[in-house]
Amino acid sequence: MLRVSNMTCARGGIPVLSDISFDVPAGQALILRGPNGIGKTTLLRTLAGLQPALAGEVEHPADEAAYASHADGIKTALSVTENLTFWADVYGQPVPDDIWDTFDLADLRERIAGTLSAGQKRRLGLARLGVIGRKVLFLDEPTVSLDGFSVRLFADWLQNKHLASGGVAVIATHIDLGVTAPELDLTPFKSAPEAGGATDEAFL
Numbered sequence: 443m444l445r446v447s448n449m450t451c452a453r454g455g456i457p458v459l460s461d462i463s464f465d466v467p468a469g470q471a472l473i474l475r476g477p478n479g480i481g482k483t484t485l486l487r488t489l490a491g492l493q494p495a496l497a498g499e500v501e502h503p504a505d506e507a508a509y510a511s512h513a514d515g516i517k518t519a520l521s522v523t524e525n526l527t528f529w530a531d532v533y534g535q536p537v538p539d540d541i542w543d544t545f546d547l548a549d550l551r552e553r554i555a556g557t558l559s560a561g562q563k564r565r566l567g568l569a570r571l572g573v574i575g576r577k578v579l580f581l582d583e584p585t586v587s588l589d590g591f592s593v594r595l596f597a598d599w600l601q602n603k604h605l606a607s608g609g610v611a612v613i614a615t616h617i618d619l620g621v622t623a624p625e626l627d628l629t630p631f632k633s634a635p636e637a638g639g640a641t642d643e644a645f646l
């Protein structure tokens with residue numbers, strides 16, 4: 443469902459990761475690993491089409507991708523219910539009845555989202571993924587601010603709802619999500635320092 447071929451991605455015009463290829467079949471996730479600054483966010487943004495690749499191709503079904511960044515992306519002046527209804531409407535989807543329990547939001551439905559705690563905001567931000575109906579998810583550190591219970595809620599939704607219904611996900615995370623998925627260490631794909639740049643090498 444997702445095929446990445448010989449991708450090179452860049453930040454500020456400078457190559458960060460080079461020649462990455464992988465397939466993610468329907469129903470499977472891929473966990474991206476690598477130290478701070480290796481390029482996980484850059485790769486996810488490139489895969490999601492938010493910035494151009496320097497080289498290579500990404501293929502997935504049209505209009506099925508969604509990217510979730512570190513930020514929660516919630517509307518702070520709207521209630522929890524209004525937030526999810528808003529996003530469901532934008533994507534032309536119904537709000538699933540079980541979404542409130544799935545993300546432990548049932549008791550918070552009438553709360554103004556701006557008054558939620560950091561972890562509650564994150565649960566609401568993740569619940570958006572459960573109402574937009576997109577099959578191909580690019581997730582950047584989805585569990586930031588979550589306690590262990592909430593990480594398990596998210597992992598349950600990912601494994602038993604999203605992946606079980608044929609979705610895919612590429613996830614950058616530093617923690618063990620408890621999701622059964624192959625891992626890709628990005629360290630070997632780190633781009634070589636710019637050739638031809640204004641380096642001292644030219645004068646040695």
Ligand SMILES: Nc1ncnc2c1ncn2[C@@H]1O[C@H](COP(=O)(O)OP(=O)(O)OP(=O)(O)O)[C@@H](O)[C@H]1O
Nearest residue numbers: 453454458476477478479480481482483484485614
């Ligand atoms: N706007 C920018 N312009 C130039 N370079 C940038 C910019 N943003 C990030 N970088 C650099 O690009 C490289 C890749 O950053 P990226 O955020 O993709 O890494 P990451 O693996 O997601 O890191 P982390 O684990 O810390 O979130 C880093 O060296 C970073 O300093």
